[in-house]
Amino acid sequence: MAQQGPTAAQVWSDPAFATAWLGGDPDGARDLLALPRTIAAQLVAEEKPEPELVVDIASGAGKFLSVLLTAFPKARGVWTDVSETMLGQAREDLADFGDRVTFQVGDMQALRAAGLPEGVDVVLSSRASHHLDRAQLHAFYQEAAGLLAPDGWLVNLDHIGPEDVWDRRYRSVRKKHWAPRKPAPKHHHNYPLTSVEDHLDGYRAAGLTEVDVAWKAFYTCLFAGRRPQG
Ligand SMILES: C[S@@+](CC[C@H](N)C(=O)[O-])C[C@H]1O[C@@H](n2cnc3c(N)ncnc32)[C@H](O)[C@@H]1O
Numbered sequence: 001m002a003q004q005g006p007t008a009a010q011v012w013s014d015p016a017f018a019t020a021w022l023g024g025d026p027d028g029a030r031d032l033l034a035l036p037r038t039i040a041a042q043l044v045a046e047e048k049p050e051p052e053l054v055v056d057i058a059s060g061a062g063k064f065l066s067v068l069l070t071a072f073p074k075a076r077g078v079w080t081d082v083s084e085t086m087l088g089q090a091r092e093d094l095a096d097f098g099d100r101v102t103f104q105v106g107d108m109q110a111l112r113a114a115g116l117p118e119g120v121d122v123v124l125s126s127r128a129s130h131h132l133d134r135a136q137l138h139a140f141y142q143e144a145a146g147l148l149a150p151d152g153w154l155v156n157l158d159h160i161g162p163e164d165v166w167d168r169r170y171r172s173v174r175k176k177h178w179a180p181r182k183p184a185p186k187h188h189h190n191y192p193l194t195s196v197e198d199h200l201d202g203y204r205a206a207g208l209t210e211v212d213v214a215w216k217a218f219y220t221c222l223f224a225g226r227r228p229q230g
Contacts, residue, residue: 008131009082009107009109012081012082012083012085013084013085014085015084015085018083018086018089019085020185022060022061022086022089024180024182025061025184026180026181030180032217032220033063033126033127034067035215036214036217036220036222037126037157038071039214039215039222040067040068040124040157040222040224041067041068041070041072043155043214043224044068044071044072044122044153045071047151047153047226048122048151050072050074050075051072051075051122052075052076052121053076053077053078053117053119053120053122053149054068054069054075054076054120054121054122054123054124055077055078055080055117055120055122055123055124055147056077056078056079056080056124056125056126057080057111057124057128058080058125058127058128058129059079059080059081059090059124060081060083060086060089060090060126061086061090061093062079062093062101064124064125064126064157065077065079065094065101065124066093066094068124069094069097069100069101076100077094077101077102078101078102078103078104078116078120079094079101079103079104080103080104080105080114080116081106082105082106082107082108084105087105090103091103108125108128108129108140109132109136109140111140111143111146111147112143112146116147118146118147118149119148119149119152120148120149120152121148121152121153122152122153122155123144123145123152123153123155124155124156124157125155125156125158126157126158127157127158129156129158129194129199130158130159130189130193130194132190132194134202137198137199137202138198138202138206140202141154141202141203141206141208142205142206145203145207145208145227148226149227150228150229150230151226151227151229152226152227153224153226154206154208154223154225154227155222155223155224156223156224157220157222157223158199158220158221158223159193159219159220159221160193160194160195160196160199160219160220161191161193161194161195161219162195162196162219170219173218174218178218196216196221200223203223203225204225207228208225208226208228209225210224210225210226211224211225212225
């Protein structure tokens with residue numbers, strides 16, 4: 001595991017921390033990320049109306065995977081994450097999908113060793129890669145892209161570090177109008193977070209095309225790109 005990885009991965013492996021984070025994660029109407037998750041499924045559906053295999057990396061309780069499996073009833077899903085606490089929660093939250101989901105504990109910084117399948121139609125991740133620095137992020141994208149089938153999608157919904165002037169504006173507006181009822185427990189981040197450009201560069205360096213920011217609000221972006229055919 002790379003140098004900054006253990007701090008991030010270890011905190012999520014602490015059951016008290018993971019449980020506190022899950023308890024504060026907004027649900028229902030207060031979940032601002034419901035929209036980009038749905039947009040991700042709709043964009044995939046435009047090009048791939050019946051994806052067979054979806055892998056969600058650092059899946060947590062499986063919120064993103066759940067949206068894709070609901071949108072694509074014939075798809076199978078692979079949940080993967082480093083945290084046993086998240087595994088327990090995901091088994092409960094994804095139970096309705098039955099044997100369509102398989103669970104694989106593994107490290108997002110060592111995807112090859114995690115024993116994930118290849119030929120994947122959609123590789124997802126959300127709210128996890130911001131723990132990585134630029135070099136680690138690019139290595140992650142390289143490995144994630146390697147799991148894709150030709151024409152497969154890599155979709156990442158994650159937080160970025162904006163320029164200072166935008167950081168101030170976002171922080172102020174969020175505090176005034178969008179403060180969560182229960183803030184997430186504090187955990188380690190490598191500031192400054194990687195930028196939009198770091199992500200787009202990483203996608204392209206991994207050989208992905210049609211790369212774009214499909215949705216953005218404040219610090220959070222929906223990145224999407226495809227592995228070219230052949
Ligand atoms: C903020 S939660 C997001 C969970 C889920 N993707 C979502 O958006 O609801 C971050 C997740 O990343 C996982 N994680 C952190 N470091 C990891 C690593 N090195 N390998 C795999 N998972 C990791 C944590 O266990 C946690 O489930």
